Amino acid sequence: MIAITKIGTYLPEKKISNLDLLDKFDTDEGFVRDKIGVVSRTRKQPAEKASDLCVKAFEDLMSKSELNIDDIECCLVVTQNPDFNIPHTSAIVHGALNLPENCACFDISLGCSGYVYSLSIVTAFMQANGMSQGLLFTADPYSEIIDENDKNTALIFGDGATVTLLESAKEGLVALGFEFGSKGAGYKNLINDGKLSMNGRAVFNFTAATIPVSVNQLLEKLNLTKEQIDRWYLHQGSKYIVDTITMRLGLDKDKVVFDMYEYGNTVSSSIPLLLSKDLENINAGEKIALSGFGVGLSWASAILEMN
Amino acid sequence: MIAITKIGTYLPEKKISNLDLLDKFDTDEGFVRDKIGVVSRTRKQPAEKASDLCVKAFEDLMSKSELNIDDIECCLVVTQNPDFNIPHTSAIVHGALNLPENCACFDISLGCSGYVYSLSIVTAFMQANGMSQGLLFTADPYSEIIDENDKNTALIFGDGATVTLLESAKEGLVALGFEFGSKGAGYKNLINDGKLSMNGRAVFNFTAATIPVSVNQLLEKLNLTKEQIDRWYLHQGSKYIVDTITMRLGLDKDKVVFDMYEYGNTVSSSIPLLLSKDLENINAGEKIALSGFGVGLSWASAILEMN
Numbered sequence: 001m002i003a004i005t006k007i008g009t010y011l012p013e014k015k016i017s018n019l020d021l022l023d024k025f026d027t028d029e030g031f032v033r034d035k036i037g038v039v040s041r042t043r044k045q046p047a048e049k050a051s052d053l054c055v056k057a058f059e060d061l062m063s064k065s066e067l068n069i070d071d072i073e074c075c076l077v078v079t080q081n082p083d084f085n086i087p088h089t090s091a092i093v094h095g096a097l098n099l100p101e102n103c104a105c106f107d108i109s110l111g112c113s114g115y116v117y118s119l120s121i122v123t124a125f126m127q128a129n130g131m132s133q134g135l136l137f138t139a140d141p142y143s144e145i146i147d148e149n150d151k152n153t154a155l156i157f158g159d160g161a162t163v164t165l166l167e168s169a170k171e172g173l174v175a176l177g178f179e180f181g182s183k184g185a186g187y188k189n190l191i192n193d194g195k196l197s198m199n200g201r202a203v204f205n206f207t208a209a210t211i212p213v214s215v216n217q218l219l220e221k222l223n224l225t226k227e228q229i230d231r232w233y234l235h236q237g238s239k240y241i242v243d244t245i246t247m248r249l250g251l252d253k254d255k256v257v258f259d260m261y262e263y264g265n266t267v268s269s270s271i272p273l274l275l276s277k278d279l280e281n282i283n284a285g286e287k288i289a290l291s292g293f294g295v296g297l298s299w300a301s302a303i304l305e306m307n
Numbered sequence: 308m309i310a311i312t313k314i315g316t317y318l319p320e321k322k323i324s325n326l327d328l329l330d331k332f333d334t335d336e337g338f339v340r341d342k343i344g345v346v347s348r349t350r351k352q353p354a355e356k357a358s359d360l361c362v363k364a365f366e367d368l369m370s371k372s373e374l375n376i377d378d379i380e381c382c383l384v385v386t387q388n389p390d391f392n393i394p395h396t397s398a399i400v401h402g403a404l405n406l407p408e409n410c411a412c413f414d415i416s417l418g419c420s421g422y423v424y425s426l427s428i429v430t431a432f433m434q435a436n437g438m439s440q441g442l443l444f445t446a447d448p449y450s451e452i453i454d455e456n457d458k459n460t461a462l463i464f465g466d467g468a469t470v471t472l473l474e475s476a477k478e479g480l481v482a483l484g485f486e487f488g489s490k491g492a493g494y495k496n497l498i499n500d501g502k503l504s505m506n507g508r509a510v511f512n513f514t515a516a517t518i519p520v521s522v523n524q525l526l527e528k529l530n531l532t533k534e535q536i537d538r539w540y541l542h543q544g545s546k547y548i549v550d551t552i553t554m555r556l557g558l559d560k561d562k563v564v565f566d567m568y569e570y571g572n573t574v575s576s577s578i579p580l581l582l583s584k585d586l587e588n589i590n591a592g593e594k595i596a597l598s599g600f601g602v603g604l605s606w607a608s609a610i611l612e613m614n
Binding site (some may be wrong): 074075080081082083084085086087088089090091092093094095096098099101102103104105106107108109110111114117120121123124125127128129145178180181182183184185186187190191193194196295296297298300 | 381382387388389390391392393394395396397398399400401402403405406408409410411412413414415416417418421424427428430431432434435436452485487488489490491492493494497498500501503602603604605607
């Protein structure tokens, strides 16, 4: 079985405080803290590209593991803000890290559902091709596309990157099952002519209606109840959406992880950022749930178990 | 097993003749016909996007199959010329085709190796998730990025799209194995600052050296000899590169498919365009080889068998 064994992360040092923008957007601290859930947002240097963020996340992974670069057999990058459209960012990362020639590289274009989708894609791909070690990067520097004057998006997104080490290993987090969905007809609720432009109400309604159903379908498929899930890792879209899903699913609040106050919504990196902090503390036999949702409209849920 | 059962294609009606450009590029008909292998190049309408080409390929697929749209469980688009960077083009295709909500959608960013890579990605993903029917689109309208005055690229690329129907079926083409590779450090031989800019000599040398090795490794892994392969479908980069690989592998020329004179190098669509013409004529038990190579630098080879 292919398992998640380590996660490296990178959050830029530079931060922008939402508290400095309360007047500009005619709002208050209670709103940015308790509804958006973002007090400050991480911000990369303008010259840094998605591949640079990936390389920094990889340095963190190397500090946590005894990885031999020559053993890496595949390298995926999940991004919708690639360095360039051609080549794929994973090729640039491949070159920067000096990965071996027999390493398969490709990018997945997905947003906030990208990590959960890609966990399925990469584990299936590795298993089918007999690969033992792979890297799954997420990097979506939204600072490149945000309109700083758009109240609906300017206070939410932070820059960051992660890399998940996937190994054919006896110990680690292993996926028990996935559930996927798409509503392409609704993509304009988040994007207009390729530009980020969020219809907050429509996106909220879609998420609040769709995610609980997706999670329940997955639990049913796996013959599990929500009480058997030890921790919930929902995409950190905003505090309000995480709270709403928690309520609609009737979850124990203490089991639902929330942590974006100091860096914001990092798109495909939001779930692995949470997981990286907890990974060492998940006990064998414990089950966790992930659910990502956003641009597309797209969503994916997964249940994993610690072996 | 997940099998290729049908392939739909789209080539725009409009063509640009390379014979009209012989003076401009100080070349002759022998060169464009026998070295490049492209006499005319298909050209989409300027307003047509990658998703529009996908929809037209799907219309062709529908005319060849008795597909029920509500049964489609996944939809991939391989492209490096997406409609927009956000959302993924597969979401737009999902909306345009009115695919069901439980259909998983994502894009793969890869160039000329994209079809072979994605055959492995999508079949592994479908198998792991118990899916019975999926669509694999390729669409890379290079007319959007080509410099018409650059002799190294202007005479080569044509626009097109394909869609491969993948089904859990007893009859169809089934993959026996894959081989993948990457050389990210060399990506600038095809791209400079995100713009197509081909170092023809370097790309030729890379391909001529790498692809025969990749193919031979795959044959060895599968305990097959090249004589057991009934037909060879190499990426149609140019006639010269197909001829060179044929010679270096010592293949019987009659078994190597070549057909790009009338439309050009269609990037990720080149191999499925060839396959679409032959699919009905491959007999049960026959084996075929695919190999794609290009931007990244990236390559992938596969052996498939007709069930």
